[in-house]
Amino acid sequence: MDKLVHGEKGTKMMLLGNEAIVRGALEAGIGFSAAYPGTPSSEISDTFSRIAKDAGIHFEYSVNEKVAMETVAAVAASGVRAMTQMKHVGLNVASDAFMTSVYTGTRAGLVVVTADDPSMHSSQNEQDNRIYSKLSGVPMLEPSSPHEAKEMARKAFDISEELESPILLRTTTRISHVRGVVEFEDRKSGKLKGHFDKDPFRFVTIPSVARKQHKILLEKEEKARKMADVSEFNRIIGDGKIGFMTSGAAFNYLMEVVEDMGIDYKILKLGFTHPFPSGLFKEFMEGIEKLIVVEEGEPYLEEYAFVYSRETRPEMRIYGKYSDHFPRLYEYNPDVVEKGVSASLGMEYRDRKPEYADMKLPDRPPALCPGCPHRATYYAARKVFMKDKDKVVYPTDIGCYTLGIQPPYELADYLLCMGSSIGSSNGFSEVTDQLPIAFIGDSTFFHSGVPALINAVYNEKRLIYVILDNSTTAMTGHQPNPGMGKNGMGDIAPVISIENVVKGCGVEWVRTVDSYDLPALEEAFKEAAENDGVSVIISKHPCALLESAAKKKAGTFHTYRIDQDKCIHCHVCSKHLACPAIYITEDGLDMIDEKQCTGCGVCADICPAHAISEVKE
Amino acid sequence: MKINIQIVGVGGQGILTASKILANAALADGLNVIMSEVHGMAQRGGVVESSIRIGDVYSPIIGNGKADVILSFEPMEAYRALDKANKDTKIVTNIEPMVPFTVTIGQGEYPPVGGLIEGIKKVTPHVYSFDAFALAREAGTEKAANVVMLGALSALGILPISPEKMKETVALTVPAKFRDVNMKAFEMGFEAVKKEK
Numbered sequence: 009m010d011k012l013v014h015g016e017k018g019t020k021m022m023l024l025g026n027e028a029i030v031r032g033a034l035e036a037g038i039g040f041s042a043a044y045p046g047t048p049s050s051e052i053s054d055t056f057s058r059i060a061k062d063a064g065i066h067f068e069y070s071v072n073e074k075v076a077m078e079t080v081a082a083v084a085a086s087g088v089r090a091m092t093q094m095k096h097v098g099l100n101v102a103s104d105a106f107m108t109s110v111y112t113g114t115r116a117g118l119v120v121v122t123a124d125d126p127s128m129h130s131s132q133n134e135q136d137n138r139i140y141s142k143l144s145g146v147p148m149l150e151p152s153s154p155h156e157a158k159e160m161a162r163k164a165f166d167i168s169e170e171l172e173s174p175i176l177l178r179t180t181t182r183i184s185h186v187r188g189v190v191e192f193e194d195r196k197s198g199k200l201k202g203h204f205d206k207d208p209f210r211f212v213t214i215p216s217v218a219r220k221q222h223k224i225l226l227e228k229e230e231k232a233r234k235m236a237d238v239s240e241f242n243r244i245i246g247d248g249k250i251g252f253m254t255s256g257a258a259f260n261y262l263m264e265v266v267e268d269m270g271i272d273y274k275i276l277k278l279g280f281t282h283p284f285p286s287g288l289f290k291e292f293m294e295g296i297e298k299l300i301v302v303e304e305g306e307p308y309l310e311e312y313a314f315v316y317s318r319e320t321r322p323e324m325r326i327y328g329k330y331s332d333h334f335p336r337l338y339e340y341n342p343d344v345v346e347k348g349v350s351a352s353l354g355m356e357y358r359d360r361k362p363e364y365a366d367m368k369l370p371d372r373p374p375a376l377c378p379g380c381p382h383r384a385t386y387y388a389a390r391k392v393f394m395k396d397k398d399k400v401v402y403p404t405d406i407g408c409y410t411l412g413i414q415p416p417y418e419l420a421d422y423l424l425c426m427g428s429s430i431g432s433s434n435g436f437s438e439v440t441d442q443l444p445i446a447f448i449g450d451s452t453f454f455h456s457g458v459p460a461l462i463n464a465v466y467n468e469k470r471l472i473y474v475i476l477d478n479s480t481t482a483m484t485g486h487q488p489n490p491g492m493g494k495n496g497m498g499d500i501a502p503v504i505s506i507e508n509v510v511k512g513c514g515v516e517w518v519r520t521v522d523s524y525d526l527p528a529l530e531e532a533f534k535e536a537a538e539n540d541g542v543s544v545i546i547s548k549h550p551c552a553l554l555e556s557a558a559k560k561k562a563g564t565f566h567t568y569r570i571d572q573d574k575c576i577h578c579h580v581c582s583k584h585l586a587c588p589a590i591y592i593t594e595d596g597l598d599m600i601d602e603k604q605c606t607g608c609g610v611c612a613d614i615c616p617a618h619a620i621s622e623v624k625e
Numbered sequence: 626m627k628i629n630i631q632i633v634g635v636g637g638q639g640i641l642t643a644s645k646i647l648a649n650a651a652l653a654d655g656l657n658v659i660m661s662e663v664h665g666m667a668q669r670g671g672v673v674e675s676s677i678r679i680g681d682v683y684s685p686i687i688g689n690g691k692a693d694v695i696l697s698f699e700p701m702e703a704y705r706a707l708d709k710a711n712k713d714t715k716i717v718t719n720i721e722p723m724v725p726f727t728v729t730i731g732q733g734e735y736p737p738v739g740g741l742i743e744g745i746k747k748v749t750p751h752v753y754s755f756d757a758f759a760l761a762r763e764a765g766t767e768k769a770a771n772v773v774m775l776g777a778l779s780a781l782g783i784l785p786i787s788p789e790k791m792k793e794t795v796a797l798t799v800p801a802k803f804r805d806v807n808m809k810a811f812e813m814g815f816e817a818v819k820k821e822k
Contacts, residue, residue, distance in 0.1 A: 020652065360689045362711055370701075
C-alpha cells in the first residue's frame with residue numbers, strides 16, 4: 009500500500025518537495041494531471057504516473073508543455089481540478105497558452121507548477137519565473153520546504169477557484185529536490201469527470217472578448233492582493249529592528265544566518281508573492297531601522313520594496329541586489345547569505361572554509377553512460393566528418409546527447425532550447441557553406457522537432473538531421489514518450505513511428521540504422537553528405553541503462569574483457585571511443601571495469617586487434 | 626542540536642539510497658531532518674553530493690567549514706569536499722578510486738590515494754579510510770558498499786540515531802533476498818571504523 013496515497017491525517021513521511029506537491033494535490037481532490045518531464049520538476053510527474061491508478065486519478069505525458077497547458081486548461085474549464093508541472097524553461101514553451109488562460113480564467117482549480125533551476129544544475133538558463141506572474145497577472149505561491157510545498161499545493165486549488173484564475177506554484181531545485189518531513193492532512197475526493205458549460209464570450213478570446221476579460225483580470229488581481237495580505241503563507245517572524253524580506257529557499261539560509269549571528273531580526277517571510285502583499289509589507293515596515301531583501305534570482309521582491317516603501321518610509325535604505333550587497337547570479341547557500349547580511353550591516357565576513365593545499369584534481373563532469381548508443385553514433389560521425397571539421401556544423405539539442413560537447417567527440421556547436429537543433433540548422437544551411445548535422449533525441453523530436461523539420465523541407469534546405477532514438481526520455485529519468493508504446497498510466501499505448509512522421513513531413517531521404525552498427529552508420533553519414541536536400545538518419549537503439557537491466561533480468565547479460573596478450577595498446581577503445589568503463593592502468597594497459605561495463609560490445613567491434621571479447625563464464 | 630553530514634561520491638554508487646536510509650532512520654527516531662539531493666544531468670557519472678542535516682535546521686545545504694561528518698564513497702571526492710570541513714570534522718572515506726574519463730583521455734592525472742589522505746589529514750586528524758568495495762564484496766555483493774559506509778558512519782558515535790535503528794531501516798529498505806548481505810555489510814563498515822577509533 010502506497011503511504012503517499014493512503015496515509016491518513018497526521019502521517020509523517022520523508023518526502024521530496026516534488027512528491028509532497030503530489031500529496032498536496034491529492035489532499036485537494038485533484039482529478040487530472042498532464043505534463044512533459046523536465047528537471048527539477050520531473051519527480052512530480054513520475055509520482056503521479058506511479059500512483060495515478062491507485063489514487064483513482066488520470067495522469068498523462070503530453071508531447072510538450074504547451075499541449076499539457078492547453079489540456080489542463082480545458083480540463084479545469086470543464087470542472088475537474090487539474091495540475092501541470094514543468095521546469096522553468098518549459099513555461100516558455102507553454103507560455104502562449106498560459107498567458108491567455110489567465111484571460112479566460114478557470115472554473116475548477118488549475119495549478120501550474122514551475123520548477124526553476126538557479127545555478128543551472130540541469131538547465132540552459134537561469135531565468136526567474138516569478139516574473140511570469142507579474143507578466144501574466146497570475147497569483148503565485150513560493151514554498152520554502154517540502155511540507156510547505158504540500159500545503160501550498162493543497163491550498164492553491166482553493167485560491168484558484170476563489171479567483172477563477174490559474175495559479176503558479178513556483179519551486180526551485182532546493183525545494184523540489186530537498187527531502188524533508190511532511191505531515192499529511194486528509195484527502196478530499198475530487199471530481200474525475202466534468203461537463204463543459206459553453207460560454208463563448210468568455211472562452212473564445214476574440215479581440216472583443218479579450219478586451220473585456222483583461223479588465224476582469226485586473227479586478228481579480230486586486231482581489232488576490234487582498235488575499236495575499238492576510239494569507240497564512242505570509243507572516244512576520246520576530247520583532248527586532250533589522251528587517252528582512254525573503255521567500256523560497258533563501259528563507260532557510262536566512263533563518264540560520266540570523267540565529268547564528270545573533271541579529272535582532274524581524275523577518276517578513278513571503279509565500280504568497282504575487283500579487284505583492286503591499287498592506288502587510290507596510291505593517292512590517294513599522295519599527296524597523298533597516299530593510300535587507302534576501303531572495304535568489306532577480307530583485308523581484310526588492311523592486312516592490314522600493315515601490316511600497318516610498319509613501320510611508322521614504323528615507324529607508326534598502327539593501328539587496330540594487331545596492332550590490334547580494335548577487336543576482338546562482339543559487340544561494342548559508343555562506344552567500346551570511347556574506348550579504350554581513351556587508352549590509354557593515355560587519356566583517358570570514359569564509360569558514362579551511363586552508364588546505366590546492367591539489368590539482370582532474371574534473372569529473374557528467375558523461376554519456378558506458379554503453380550509451382549515442383556514443384556509438386558520435387564515434388561514427390566523428391570518423392566520417394573529422395577531416396572536414398570546418399565544413400560542417402553540429403547544432404545539438406536538449407537531452408543526454410548534449411554531453412557530446414565533451415572531448416573526444418566535440419560534436420556540439422550550437423544550442424538554444426528544445427528543438428533548436430533542426431530549427432537553427434535552417435539558418436546555418438542558408439547563409440553558410442557549412443553542412444549542418446543536427447542531433448536530436450526521440451522525445452525532443454516529438455516535443456518540438458517536427459515543425460522545424462517541415463520548415464526545412466518546405467524551404468528546401470540542405471542538412472543532415474540525426475534522430476538519436478533510444479526509445480525513452482532518458483535524461484529526466486526514463487519517462488515514456490509517443491514512440492515507446494507506453495503511456496503515463498503505465499498502460500500500452502499506440503506507437504508513433506518516427507520514420508513515418510519524418511516521411512509525412514515530406515522528407516524523401518531517410519535511413520534507419522542500429523546505433524551499434526558502426527559500418528552502417530558510417531555509410532549512412534557518407535551518403536547523406538552527398539544528398540542535396542534534407543537527409544534524416546534515425547539512429548536507433550534502446551538506452552543502455554534500460555537494455556542492460558533487461559538483459560540482467562533475462563540472464564543474458566555479459567560484460568567484455570580485453571585480452572592483454574592480443575592488445576596492441578593503440579588506445580582506440582579508451583581514448584577515441586572514451587567509454588567511462590574503459591581505463592588505462594599506471595602501466596599503460598587498457599582495462600575494462602566490469603562493474604561499469606554494460607555489455608554493448610561496441611569496443612569489441614572497433615578494436616583493430618580483435619582483443620576484446622565477451623566474458624563467458 | 627544540529628548534525629551536518631555531507632555525503633559525496635560518484636553517480637551510480639548508491640549515495641541517494643544511503644542518504645534516504647539515514648534520513649528515514651532519523652525520522653523513525655522522531656528527529657527533524659532535511660536533505661538535498663542531485664538529480665538530472667548532474668547525475669550522469671558526475672560528482673554526486675547529498676547533505677543530510679538533523680535537528681534544529683532550516684537550510685538543506687551545509688555551509689563551508691560546518692560539516693560534522695564527510696562520508697565519501699571515493700577518495701578524490703573526499704578531498705574535493707574539504708571546503709565543508711573543519712579541524713574537528715570526521716572524514717570517512719572509501720579508498721578505491723573511480724577514475725574519471727577525463728584522466729583516460731589525457732586531461733589531468735589522478736593523484737595518488739596516499740597523497741589525498743595525507744592532504745585531508747592536514748585539515749582534520751579524524752580520518753577513517755578503508756576499501757568499502759572490498760568489504761562489500763566480502764559481505765556478498767559490491768552493491769552493498771553504501772551500506773558498509775552507513776555502518777562506518779554509525780560507528781563514529783556522533784549520530785543521534787542508534788546503530789540498531791539504522792540497521793532496522795536498512796533492513797526495511799533493501800529487497801528481502803539481500804537483507805542478510807546488507808546486515809553483514811553494515812557490521813563490516815561498523816567494525817572498520819571501530820577498530821581505528
